[in-house]
Amino acid sequence: MADRWALSSAEDGGVDVAPLGPEGLPAAPVRREAGPAEAVRSRPGVTRWVWRSTAEVYPRLLAAGVRVERCYDVEAAETLLLGHEGRYGQPRSAAAALARLRGGPVPPDPPQRPAEPGAQSSLFEPRGAHVPLTDLLAVYADQQRRIEATAHPDRMRLLVAAESAGMLVAAEMNRAGLPWRADVHRAVLHDLLGERYAGGGEPRRLAELADEVSAAFGRRVRPDLPADVVKAFAQAGIKVSSTRRWELESLDHPAVKPLIEYKKLYRIRVAHGWSWLQDWVRDGRFRPEFLAGGTVTGRWVTNGGGALQIPKVIRRAAVADPGWRLVVADAAQMEPRVLAAISRDPGLMEVAGRETDLYQSVSDRAFSGDRAQAKLAVLGAVYGQTSGDGLKNLAALRRRFPRAVAYVDEAARAGEEGRLVRTWLGRTCPPATRTTDDAVEEAGIPLTEEESDAARQWVPGYASTDARARGRFTRNFVVQGSAADWTLLLLAALRQAVRDMAAELVFFQHDEVIVHCPEEEAETVVTAIREAAELAGRLTFGPTPVRFPFTTAVVECYADAK
DNA sequence: TACCGGCGCGCC
DNA sequence: AAAGGGCGCGCCGGTA
Incomplete structure (x- = not known):
């Protein structure tokens, strides 16, 4: 046959x-x-x-x-x-x-x-x-x-x-589906949010926090309405341009603390609260719909249930069946390791050739011991950071790992010039959309910068993609996308490795995979993950000294994995 | 009533 | 320590 x-x-x-x-x-x-x-x-x-x-x-x-x-x-x-x-x-x-x-x-x-x-x-x-x-x-x-x-x-x-x-x-x-204990989830919600009052109002803790916010402003303020909050701060003599948490955190005002706490809990209620449980959990399983290749970079998305954004506190409810375990595996420093593999930067390959903490090694070489700075600089290089400490340290990174930085710089230049970039295996970024400048140029109308900005309001076909944003996108694309290439091979290899076992792959989130298996299979699964990661590395990138270690945890509850 | 853009935040 | 990349999603307010 x-x-x-x-x-x-x-x-x-x-x-x-x-x-x-x-x-x-x-x-x-x-x-x-x-x-x-x-x-x-x-x-x-x-x-x-x-x-x-x-x-x-x-x-x-x-x-x-x-x-x-x-x-x-x-x-x-x-x-x-x-x-x-x-x-x-x-x-x-x-x-x-x-x-x-x-x-x-x-x-x-x-x-x-x-x-x-x-x-x-x-x-x-x-x-x-x-x-x-x-x-x-x-x-x-x-x-x-x-x-x-x-x-x-x-x-x-x-x-x-x-x-x-x-x-x-x-x-x-x-x-x-991901094993899910609705009773545990409800207990977590009760712990965080307090009792729900009959009649569908806010749970007790949210109502209390809303009252604290109002008391701090001296008038009734709806903490869930950004416009209302901005106005309340303005009346208190504080200008804020948004109500994002990082901006609020820098303010000196008694409303800030309860406001931030309210936003955190409000978020959990609307996104992963009782109605979420009602909608997405059935028969002891959370069932989102995974869509492989759902994003342009090759990362997966899920359709429904916000499965890739489960707040850490809610992971308490992901519990293995009796006698079973969750093997939670997380690729360690995946993106810089992938950058090492695709750029072939000698220094970064050497660092990524060890399984020990990559950011610490980078820091030892380039930043005299400050791991946090090293991580910021590396991620800043990959994301195209435009200001702050990451940018400051980029120079040191460039000196020590010139080919790695040049690789993402070239990807950024390609984007700014309107060219396409590809991942290691050949997934290609989408073309740039028309910008205001393109539309104006095609129309043959000479405009000053101010007029060009104003034109954004009405030019048909305008998209908010300027060349710099495009460069940041393509810069990130080659790393995030090549990492997605590798994780696909990893999943394929892991799936083959466990095919004759009771173990089942139940969750995948960019650089993290969860296998649900009988307790006695757990150690075999841990080994299979390690082997699948190395196999995926060789298959994807060819001969390379770069290692792709996973941190694995065998747990009954997802929340205990970190 | 239905749709849509902006906001804000969760995860990586 | 700063606010850069990729997403989903619920809410709000404006518009058709």
Whole structure:
């Protein structure tokens, strides 16, 4: 049996399948099966399934208890290839790819479905049009040709495979859910916010803090309304331009302390309070919907439930099943290690070649012992900091690690000049949007700087992207995105390593992964994570001295991991 | 009534 | 110590 088969869904719920020949053509007649589960289950020797969309097919397979080893997600590949070809924004569906290939009218992509509690119900709705198997394979064959046409075909092939693996992991995580104790969550809310009064008013602690704020101002102030707060400070003779916490913290006024406390607790109530629990937790699991490759840098997003922003205090409610554990693994200083790997800066590679605290090592070399300064400077270089201590220390960083800083500087210059940048594996940033200056220039109207600023109010097509912001974006893109490349490979390797165990991947957040497993598997999982990280490093970046250590914690409760 | 931009803050 | 990059999301107030 060929190890690579294609599968496409038909309107009646059945599927067509065929083995792939060397040219991406069917190596045998197309066969009809009653459903994807039947088709896949009866072909255990298949090591990679080529299909239109993992999000369409795989949840149905998982619901039937069927997993696949690998897949090739045609629509994920199309998205990556369009980006690489500088055609960001063109419709990315298989149907659109086919139309481009055949020269027909290109259908727009279906609209994104908004977040919706209880996503289970929508798992089976088809997203996007069905494409007949032979057409799907025509698109697939064309994609293979386009991959070969890229600057680094081996990397692009790896990226497409990794993105496809990410789609599988995301679907499996969506099915598993994060173990969640609603009773513990309610206890935490009660501890923080106090009792709720009948009638739906604010919980006791919030009401008390609001009263304290009002008392401090000498009049009724709504602490949840920024405009009201700004006005109240103005009446007290204090000018504030916003009510952001860092700005309030510098003020000397009795309202500041209760106000900041109120904002913190208010945030928890609206974002992760009782109604969140009602909406997103069912049967002892928190079920957000993970979307692999949901951001331009390749980081994932979640749809609903604010899953990537769970406040630390609320993590108390993420508790393993009885007899099970959570293995919480966090990549240590991921971004500077990735910068070392992609820039090949000798000094930074040497530092990143050790598993010990990278910021401390950088500091020993460049800042005579101040770890905090070193961390600020490194992150400032990666983020494009424009002022403050990080900038001051950038000079020292540049002296010690010239190639690393030059790498992100070059990415920033590319952005400022309107060029595209790519991650290590070839994920490409979107093009710059039109700015005021572009629009004015195209219109041939000479304007002074003041007039140009004023024009922002009305010029059609204006987007708030100036060249400098663009530079900061591309500077960060190459590091954040290459880190995302690596984490995809990590997830793929870890998934393979635990496939015959009871362990399940239940959570992923940029540089942190949680595995839920029986207590007796925990140590094996810890080892698997370490090995997967090193394998991912070699696969992604090739031979490199850079190490990618994880800090792992085996805990019953997520909150105990730090 | 529905939609949208701005705000502010949670996480990395 | 400063306010730089990527997101999701709930609230508010303005507008259609």
